[in-house]
Amino acid sequence: MKVMAIFGTRPEAIKMAPVVRELLKHPEIETKVCLTAQHREMLDQVVDLFQLPVDYDLDIMKQGQSLYDITDRVLLGLKEVLEKEKPDLVLVHGDTTTTFSATLAAFYQQIDVGHVEAGLRTGNMYSPFPEEANRRLTSVLTTLHFAPTETARQNLLKENQKDDHIFTVGNSVIDALLATVKKDYVFEDKELQDIEEHKRIILVTTHRRENLGEPMRNVYRALRRLVETVPDTEVVFPVHRNPLVRQAVKEVLDGVPGIHLVDPMEYEPFTNLMARSAIILTDSGGIQEEAPSLGKPVLVLRDTTERPEAVASGTVKLVGTDEDKVYNTAYKLLTDEKAYKEMAESINPYGDGHTSERIVQAILYFYGISEKKPSVFIAR
Ligand code: UD1
Ligand code: UDP
Numbered sequence: 528m529k530v531m532a533i534f535g536t537r538p539e540a541i542k543m544a545p546v547v548r549e550l551l552k553h554p555e556i557e558t559k560v561c562l563t564a565q566h567r568e569m570l571d572q573v574v575d576l577f578q579l580p581v582d583y584d585l586d587i588m589k590q591g592q593s594l595y596d597i598t599d600r601v602l603l604g605l606k607e608v609l610e611k612e613k614p615d616l617v618l619v620h621g622d623t624t625t626t627f628s629a630t631l632a633a634f635y636q637q638i639d640v641g642h643v644e645a646g647l648r649t650g651n652m653y654s655p656f657p658e659e660a661n662r663r664l665t666s667v668l669t670t671l672h673f674a675p676t677e678t679a680r681q682n683l684l685k686e687n688q689k690d691d692h693i694f695t696v697g698n699s700v701i702d703a704l705l706a707t708v709k710k711d712y713v714f715e716d717k718e719l720q721d722i723e724e725h726k727r728i729i730l731v732t733t734h735r736r737e738n739l740g741e742p743m744r745n746v747y748r749a750l751r752r753l754v755e756t757v758p759d760t761e762v763v764f765p766v767h768r769n770p771l772v773r774q775a776v777k778e779v780l781d782g783v784p785g786i787h788l789v790d791p792m793e794y795e796p797f798t799n800l801m802a803r804s805a806i807i808l809t810d811s812g813g814i815q816e817e818a819p820s821l822g823k824p825v826l827v828l829r830d831t832t833e834r835p836e837a838v839a840s841g842t843v844k845l846v847g848t849d850e851d852k853v854y855n856t857a858y859k860l861l862t863d864e865k866a867y868k869e870m871a872e873s874i875n876p877y878g879d880g881h882t883s884e885r886i887v888q889a890i891l892y893f894y895g896i897s898e899k900k901p902s903v904f905i906a907r
Contacts, residue, residue, distance in 0.1 A: 530556055530641075531614035535587070535625035538700075538813045539646035540553055540570050541794055543620045544577035545702035546643060548552035551580075552682060555896055556887075561608055563601045563625045564588050567617025569768060574795045577703075583608050589885070594624055594657060601628035609636050616641050616671070616890065621812075621844055622655075622662035634668045639865040643886065644698060645672035646679030647833035649721055654831045655812075656737045662833075670728070671893055673886050675877055676836055676906065692893075696885035699903035704798055704817050712799035718787055719800065727805035727861065729761045733828060734767040735810040742848035743772065746828050747779035754785035757861045761799060782794030805867075806860055808853070822873030826856055836876035836906065841869060857877070876906040 530550060534543045550558040561583040564570055576580060585604035591594055601624070609617070609632060617633040619626045619644040633640050642665055652659050664687075665870045667674065672688055674680040675698035675721040683693050714720050722728065731750060733743055750762050766776050766788055780786050792800065801807060802821050807814060810828040818825045837843040846856050859866050881904075888901035 528615040528617045528890075528896065529559065529895070530558055530618060530890065531561055531609075531612060533561045533563065533584075533620045533629040534620055534624070535565030535570065536623050536792070537566055537569040537573055538811075539620040540573035540577075540579075541621060541703050541813065542699045543618070543705070544579055545699050545706070545883040546578055546579065546618065546886050549887045551681065553887060554890070555891070558646070559583075559614060560607070561585070561613055563597075563604065563629065565592075565601070565623065565625045568634065568769075569791050570854060574907060576794055582612075598628045601625055602632050605629055605632035606635075609633060609638060613703075614638060614669055620644055620673070622647070622658035622665070624657065624661060626663040627664050628767065630665045630668050638666055640665070640669040640794065641671040641673065641737050641886075641890065642669040643673045644664065644675055644679075645669065645693075645851040646674040646681075646683040648679075648682045649831040649833045651831050654737060655735055655829070655833075657834070658812075663794060671889065673889065675882070675904070694889040694901060696889065696901065697878035697882040698816055699878070699882040699886070700813055700816050701820060702874065702880050702883050704795070704820060705880040707795045707798045708802050708821065709753065709799060711797075712802070714796055714799070715793075716789070716796065718789065719796070722763075722787075725759060726747060727802070729760055729762045729857070729861075730800060730804040730807045730809075731762055731764040732767065732809045732811050732814060734769060734772055736828065738828065738848055739769075739771045740775070740809055742828075743775045744779050745850040747776065748851055749850045749857070750780065750786065750808075751783055751807040752850075752854050753857055753861070757858060760785070760805070760861060763789065763804075765789060765792045765797065767787050787843055808857065816877040818870065819843065819862050819874050819876060820878075822871050824860055824867065824870035826853065826860075828853065828868050834877075837874070840872070840876060842872060842874060879904065879907070 587600035891897035
């Protein structure tokens with residue numbers, strides 16, 4: 528059978544890379560890779576790291592692109608690719624606009640869709656925006672749902688998806704993470720090398736559309752106060768390439784001592800920096816999944832999360848974007864050893880490193896190529 532993986536942003540690439548590498552091990556599957564390139568540099572970093580063979584590249588990214596731009600360019604770009612290749616199954620990942628548009632493009636040609644990381648829900652269509660809608664719309668048009676956790680599976684069942692079309696497989700981000708975090712990793716970047724060993728690193732990332740503007744500036748003001756008031760801390764902040772994020776960062780954080788503003792980092796140094804950090808402040812989805820495996824407390828700069836598992840086990844806290852709340856919560860974690868220890872427990876609610884194997888096994892089983900059912904991922 529022919530399977531085409533379609534993805535376009537950094538997190539989709541990170542999570543799809545181990546799946547593509549696993550597909551390539553199977554001669555009974557012809558594997559094709561199509562990039563939409565909704566992201567450019569941030570996507571290419573991942574494609575290069577995992578040495579993914581690329582068959583098509585729609586190269587759609589524009590500076591400051593709107594949701595209409597992405598939807599339109601992906602949908603039309605894929606029309607030709609799908610007409611030419613006629614895959615039996617299209618694999619999409621997660622909840623970006625690439626995910627939904629690629630799903631729609633496949634549906635218009637009556638091609639089956641396999642959705643990796645299916646079933647995540649906040650219940651609020653505007654948070655995160657537009658991701659909650661993207662993943663719901665994708666589920667409606669999906670044949671094979673790869674739910675990372677039992678909670679995600681239950682969400683899909685509540686929406687009347689068929690049980691035998693859902694496979695609980697874990698999240699492939701943990702496959703990627705385990706392949707890149709190394710003991711005694713040495714950073715090539717001089718700025719990171721120069722951070723003294725006794726310093727505690729506060730790692731920060733922000734990019735959510737609903738946080739652009741004042742919510743982001745609030746968070747940045749809290750960061751300034753943290754490095755000024757908590758001894759031995761430094762902030763490392765790889766700044767997303769979105770021009771609106773860059774503008775807000777520049778306004779509040781440019782030139783502040785103890786705050787390192789760097790470009791988006793390659794995946795390998797980034798995961799090793801997570802492992803070296805004391806705490807993480809982020810509005811990212813993927814980082815909420817990775818950090819618990821590394822035992823790193825995460826303060827999530829959002830009001831909702833579609834990843835409740837690590838909140839339930841205590842490694843992740845939702846703090847939103849109120850300046851005082853972000854500051855006070857981080858301050859307590861960095862100055863109260865007991866509070867820190869309570870959150871810094873290493874747990875693996877999202878994966879065990881075997882998700883990609885389960886996904887490929889599920890494809891082979893579902894389409895009658897193999898009789899072996901994939902195992903079910905159980906969090907430990
Ligand atoms: C997108 C996804 C979001 C995902 C995030 C991961 C949508 C609507 N949003 O948000 O779900 O969490 O990716 O990071 O699908 N840019 C570059 N180079 C790059 C990447 C981005 O210059 O390599 C700049 C461009 O000006 C681009 C802008 O960032 O227009 C925004 O990119 P876009 O993909 O529209 O939104 P993200 O915030 O990255
Ligand atoms: N990441 C990275 N370099 C960075 C920041 C993040 O490689 O400078 C990785 C991170 O480890 C995670 C993914 O990018 O796997 C998360 O991407 P992002 O936060 O952009 O998107 P989201 O997960 O929120 O959709």
